[in-house]
Amino acid sequence: MEKGHPATYDEVQKIHPLYFNIVKKRYWWFALSLLVIVPGIISLFMQGLNLGIDFKGGTMIEMTFKKPVTQTAITDSMKSVGLEGPVQLSNGNTALIRTTALEQAKQNELMTTLQTKVGEYKKTTLKVDLVGPAMGQELTRNAFKALIIAIGLMIAYISFRFQFVFAISGIIALLHDVLVVVGLFSLFQWQIDSTFVAAVLTIFGYSINDTVVIFDRIRENEAKMKRGDSYEDMVDKSVWQTMHRSVNTVITVLIALFSIFILGGESTKVFSLAMLIGVFSGAYSSIFNASQILVEIKKHMKHTRGKGEKAVRA
Amino acid sequence: MRRGNIIKLVTLVLLVAAAVALSIKPLANPDPAKGIPLGLDLRGGVHLVLQAEPNKNGTPITNDDMDKAKAIIAKRVNDLGVSEPIVQTDYVNKRMVIDLAGVSDPDKAVDILKTTAKLTFRDPQGNIVLQGDELSDAKAAQDPTNAGSFVVNLTFSHDGTIKFGDLTTKYLGQQIGIYLDDKLLKNPKVAVPILSGQAQIDNYTTLEAAAKDAVLMRSGSLPVSMSVAEKRQVGASLGIDSLHKSIKAGIYGLINIFLFMLVFYRLPGVVADFSLIVYSLIVLWIFWMFRVVLTLPGIAGFILSIGMAVDFNIIIYERIKEEVRAGKSLRAGVESGFSRAFITVIDAHVTTFIAAMTLYYFGTGSIRGFALTLGVGIIASLFTAITFTRLVLRLIVGISPQLKTTWFGVRREA
Numbered sequence: 112m113e114k115g116h117p118a119t120y121d122e123v124q125k126i127h128p129l130y131f132n133i134v135k136k137r138y139w140w141f142a143l144s145l146l147v148i149v150p151g152i153i154s155l156f157m158q159g160l161n162l163g164i165d166f167k168g169g170t171m172i173e174m175t176f177k178k179p180v181t182q183t184a185i186t187d188s189m190k191s192v193g194l195e196g197p198v199q200l201s202n203g204n205t206a207l208i209r210t211t212a213l214e215q216a217k218q219n220e221l222m223t224t225l226q227t228k229v230g231e232y233k234k235t236t237l238k239v240d241l242v243g244p245a246m247g248q249e250l251t252r253n254a255f256k257a258l259i260i261a262i263g264l265m266i267a268y269i270s271f272r273f274q275f276v277f278a279i280s281g282i283i284a285l286l287h288d289v290l291v292v293v294g295l296f297s298l299f300q301w302q303i304d305s306t307f308v309a310a311v312l313t314i315f316g317y318s319i320n321d322t323v324v325i326f327d328r329i330r331e332n333e334a335k336m337k338r339g340d341s342y343e344d345m346v347d348k349s350v351w352q353t354m355h356r357s358v359n360t361v362i363t364v365l366i367a368l369f370s371i372f373i374l375g376g377e378s379t380k381v382f383s384l385a386m387l388i389g390v391f392s393g394a395y396s397s398i399f400n401a402s403q404i405l406v407e408i409k410k411h412m413k414h415t416r417g418k419g420e421k422a423v424r425a
Numbered sequence: 426m427r428r429g430n431i432i433k434l435v436t437l438v439l440l441v442a443a444a445v446a447l448s449i450k451p452l453a454n455p456d457p458a459k460g461i462p463l464g465l466d467l468r469g470g471v472h473l474v475l476q477a478e479p480n481k482n483g484t485p486i487t488n489d490d491m492d493k494a495k496a497i498i499a500k501r502v503n504d505l506g507v508s509e510p511i512v513q514t515d516y517v518n519k520r521m522v523i524d525l526a527g528v529s530d531p532d533k534a535v536d537i538l539k540t541t542a543k544l545t546f547r548d549p550q551g552n553i554v555l556q557g558d559e560l561s562d563a564k565a566a567q568d569p570t571n572a573g574s575f576v577v578n579l580t581f582s583h584d585g586t587i588k589f590g591d592l593t594t595k596y597l598g599q600q601i602g603i604y605l606d607d608k609l610l611k612n613p614k615v616a617v618p619i620l621s622g623q624a625q626i627d628n629y630t631t632l633e634a635a636a637k638d639a640v641l642m643r644s645g646s647l648p649v650s651m652s653v654a655e656k657r658q659v660g661a662s663l664g665i666d667s668l669h670k671s672i673k674a675g676i677y678g679l680i681n682i683f684l685f686m687l688v689f690y691r692l693p694g695v696v697a698d699f700s701l702i703v704y705s706l707i708v709l710w711i712f713w714m715f716r717v718v719l720t721l722p723g724i725a726g727f728i729l730s731i732g733m734a735v736d737f738n739i740i741i742y743e744r745i746k747e748e749v750r751a752g753k754s755l756r757a758g759v760e761s762g763f764s765r766a767f768i769t770v771i772d773a774h775v776t777t778f779i780a781a782m783t784l785y786y787f788g789t790g791s792i793r794g795f796a797l798t799l800g801v802g803i804i805a806s807l808f809t810a811i812t813f814t815r816l817v818l819r820l821i822v823g824i825s826p827q828l829k830t831t832w833f834g835v836r837r838e839a
Contacts, residue, residue, distance in 0.1 A: 118751060126750075173663075215535050215653065222532075235469075236663040239531075241656035246474070250789070257787035264779045272772055306722055309784060309792045313799065316780020317733070320773040324740065327769045356743040359689065360736045363682050367732030370678030371725050376670040378466070379725045386729070 120348045127351055134347040137403035144287055144400060151294015160297050165305040166251055168244035169196075170213040172206075172221075177231045179203040188228040192220050212243055254308040261315055269319075273326055276408050281322045284401035288318045291392040292385050303381060310385035317364075318393025321357055322401040328353050329402060342409055346402050354398070361394040430820045437817065441699060444706055452709050458509070461712045464720035464794060467668045469661030470526040475539055476654040477519040486519050490648045494521060500644040501537055520654065531658045533637070539651045540606065542641035546592065547602040554601075555592055559585025563642035565635035568627055575629040577639045586622030594618040605638060671724040678728050679705075682735060690742050692832040696817050697738035704734050704809040711801055723794035730802025733777070737810035740773075741766040741818075742833070749830055755822045763815055770807070778803050 124130045133140075164171050185198045185206055194217075196210030213221065218239070226232065262282065269278035289311055296303060328349040336345055368390060372383035454460030465472050477486050477494065495514050498521060502510040511524035528534050544557025561582040568574040581589050592601070593615045603611045603626060611626050629635035682701070686694035708727065712719060745762035749755060781803065784796035 118747065215532060215539075219532055233660070233662075235660045236666070237658070237660040238663055239656065239658040241653060243476070243652070243654040245476070246655050253787040253789075257783045260787075261780050261783040264783070265776050268775060268779065305789075305792055306795075309722060309788065309795050312780050312784050313729070313777075313795075316777040319776045320733075320736075323773040323776060324769055327772055352747070353743075355746075356739050359685075359739045359743075360733075363685060363735045363739070364729065364732035366681045366685060367678040367728050370674040370681065371671075371728055374670060374674035374677060375725065376667050376721075378667060378721050379671070382722065382725055 118352070120344055123348050123351050127354060130351065132347055133350050133399065134343050134403055134406055137399075137406065140399035140403060144291075144396070148287065148290045148294055151290060151298055154297040155294060158297060158300065160293070161300045161302045163302045163304040164209065164212075164240060164242045164247070166247045166303070168212050168242050168247040170208075170210050170218065171238075171240040172208040172218075173238040174206055174208070174225070174232045175236045176204045176206065176229065177233060180206065180229050182206075184229045185225065188224045189221065191228070192217070192224050194221060212241055250305055250308070254311075257308075257312060258315070261312060265315075265319060269323070269326075273330060276405060276412075277326050277330075280401050280405040280408060281319055281326065283404050284322055284396040285315060285319050287396045287400060288314055288389055288392045292389045295388055296385065301381070301384070303385075306379065306382035307385055310382045310389065313386065314389030314393060318389060318397065321360065321394055321397035324356060325350055325353050325397060325402055326405075329405070343406055346406050350398060350402055357394060357398055361390060364390050427824050430824045434817065434820050437820075438699070441702060445702060448706055448709070452713055461709065462716055462718045463664075463668065464718045464723065464791065465524055465526055465657065465664070466659050466721045466791060467664045467671075467719065468526055469659050469664035470524065471528055471531040471534060471659075472655070472657040473521075473523040473525070473535060473538065473653065474655035475521040475523065475651040477521070477649040478652055480650070486649050488516050491516055491519065491521070493648045494651070497644050497647055498523065498538055501640055504640045504644070505534055505537065507534075519649075521651065527661060535653065535656060537637060537640060539653060540641055541647045541650050542644070543604075543606055543646040544642050545604045546589075547604060548596060549599050549602075551602070555585075555588055557642055557646060559588060560642060560645075561585070563639040565629075565632060565639040567632070571627075573630075574627060575632045575635040576625050576627040577629070577635050577642065579624040579626065579642065581622040581624070583622075586620070589622060589624070590618060590620040593620075605641065610638070667721055671721060671728075675724065675728045675731075679731060682732060686735060686738070690738075690833075692821065693738070693742045693745070693818070696814060696821070697735055697742075699817065700738060700809050700814045701731060701734060703813050704806055705731065707805045707809060708798075708802055711805065712798075717797060717801070718794060719798075720791040720794035722791045723798045726795040726798035727802060730799055730806065734802065734806035734809070736773070737766075737770050737806055738814060740770055741810070741814070745833060749833065755830060755833065759818050759822050763818075767811075770810070774803050774807065 118126075180200070180203070182198050182200050185200075185208065189195065189198075189208070189210065194210050194213075196208060198209075199207040201207070218241075262285075265285075266278045266282055269281055292311060292314060296307070329346055332345050332349050332352075333342075336342075365387065368383050368387045371379055372387060375383060451459065452461055475498075477491065479486055491514050495512055499510075499512050502512060502523065502525065505525070505528065507525045507528050509526060511522070513522040514520075515522060523538060525531070525534055542557075544560065545553045546555040548554050559582050560579055562578075562580040564578045564580075566576055566578055568576045597615050597618060600612050600614050602609055603613075611628070626638075629638075679701070683698045686697045688694070690697060708730070711717070717723075741762050744766045745755075745758045748758035748762050753761065778800060781796045781800040785793055785800065788796055
């Protein structure tokens with residue numbers, strides 16, 4: 112007893128108690144996105160990103176002293192060996208020191224000075240990261256390469272599986288997510304490290320996942336469209352048909368990310384924060400932007416094609 | 426039919442439980458050679474990237490130089506007494522990547538590894554007359570004549586013995602300087618020609634200092650000078666702390682996803698939760714089998730992939746709900762739900778997989794670990810869904826045609 116299609120547009124509307132026409136209100140969604148993205152872009156141009164030592168090169172020392180210490184004591188010790196840099200204190204005795212890339216001898220000198228002037232520290236919880244400037248540049252270069260290649264591959268794949276128009280709409284939604292993450296990190300000047308690159312690329316791969324599921328439904332419904340059916344309504348129906356899935360999937364991923372963010376410790380904070388923002392933005396752009404952009408492009412194409420036909424007839 | 430399915434289901438549940446019970450011990454084995462290997466950020470140690478610097482004449486660094494350097498560095502690493510050291514050569518970028526786990530004094534280790542350690546003997550005018558390559562051994566010892574002092578005993582090779590003999594004959598009564606790189610170790614006056622091939626460098630204040638120089642002399646000098654391009658040093662207890670935190674994050678994440686699926690999807694939610702357990706086991710066993718080194722970002726990738734792995738279940742369940750609402754039986758709904766959802770899932774996951782692969786290809790160090798766990802996770806979740814989830818769902822809907830659709834979260838209007 113294979114039926115035509117499981118549900119009509121009306122039925123889909125009835126199932127969702129919160130139903131409203133998502134496609135019709137699309138300019139509101141676009142505006143909301145711009146409201147977040149534009150300040151981010153301006154900030155990117157004005158102040159850029161707060162690059163950590165992974166990008167700029169430098170030394171980062173995380174040490175826990177046996178007794179509470181003061182920030183000035185550490186800064187003074189650094190000055191006495193001719194070093195400068197920001198010092199962050201947490202819990203009264205854990206210090207995070209950032210400075211230029213130190214030679215081993217210089218680092219030893221600093222550690223001895225800190226030991227005598229500030230106090231004893233725990234050797235087993237010491238963390239030292241040293242990144243030479245050349246490595247930092249390499250990371251940035253590779254990040255851009257990876258991003259461009261990933262964009263290329265995804266456009267190719269979606270064009271192959273769907274249509275080029277879908278790919279373009281999907282990629283615009285993707286860039287939206289990346290801009291939201293990068294923009295917010297710039298706006299709040301949160302310091303980024305190499306895991307940030309991983310987060311951005313994962314957002315890149317993952318947020319299109321939601322979009323693809325909706326596109327997949329549009330593709331399926333489009334094939335069943337009858338003469339006179341409105342493309343807008345069909346897209347609206349598709350978005351709502353996949354709504355539960357879009358929301359639930361994001362919730363499970365957000366649960367996983369929140370666990371990492373809250374319980375995972377300092378080293379994965381930047382990563383999980385970027386991912387949290389990205390996944391949330393990804394869900395938003397998949398539901399509220401991607402298919403709406405598709406509608407917009409299709410409308411435009413139909414419009415120009417219609418005019419062309421008229422011209423031929425006349 | 427009906428009872429058969431129930432028996433099969435119970436057997437499956439018991440099998441999964443048994444698999445979990447049997448897996449905990451081998452997978453969580455703290456011995457890195459037996460359990461899943463942990464990265465340096467989780468067990469403490471030093472990750473070091475040494476960059477070979479071209480010399481002043483601008484002669485290019487050959488792969489042969491890199492191989493020689495690797496052999497020498499490997500010797501020095503062994504002398505440090507580190508378990509399972511990793512020394513890798515990156516010929517393209519002329520780099521040496523060294524991983525030392527659980528090293529007690531990382532600063533000293535770095536010092537020993539990057540030193541060129543060219544041992545030279547120089548005449549009074551400062552010309553090099555003999556090089557350390559002619560040594561066959563160097564050992565630190567207590568100075569037999571002076572209790573508070575330590576020495577390095579040098580033994581020359583056959584050729585070296587002859588050369589050293591000629592040298593001490595030629596410069597009898599003069600001073601011969603012994604240098605390690607540009608550091609003057611000793612400048613003794615030759616009293617008698619030394620033909621035995623034995624020499625001694627004395628006046629070390631600690632045995633440690635003598636031992637360090639002995640290691641350097643014994644291993645020979647690096648053909649190229651090295652600079653530290655990257656160093657990541659993690660204290661042992663900091664690593665363990667990170668490991669505990671990530672495991673805690675993973676467990677809480679898993680529990681909350683479990684609850685969410687249960688509340689939202691009821692019976693299929695239970696199936697999804699079981700699939701997740703099977704999924705986690707598969708991924709961990711793959712790590713174990715292929716010796717995938719687990720890093721902090723790697724664990725984050727794994728936890729993230731748990732969140733993503735449920736996706737397949739969600740897509741299928743939503744599809745089944747739709748099919749059932751449209752009037753199909755549960756059994757038909759499961760079948761068509763699966764076949765339709767499958768294409769969707771493939772399309773959706775290929776893109777994430779593309780991202781993971783690109784990251785793996787361009788990433789370094791711990792980022793690679795993340796990309797790898799993510800990639801493995803995607804494939805494993807597809808595999809679990811196609812095999813395990815489908816089997817269990819089929820068995821459940823096969824129990825009885827009168828199964829309530831509300832168990833699947835579908836309210837069908839009469």
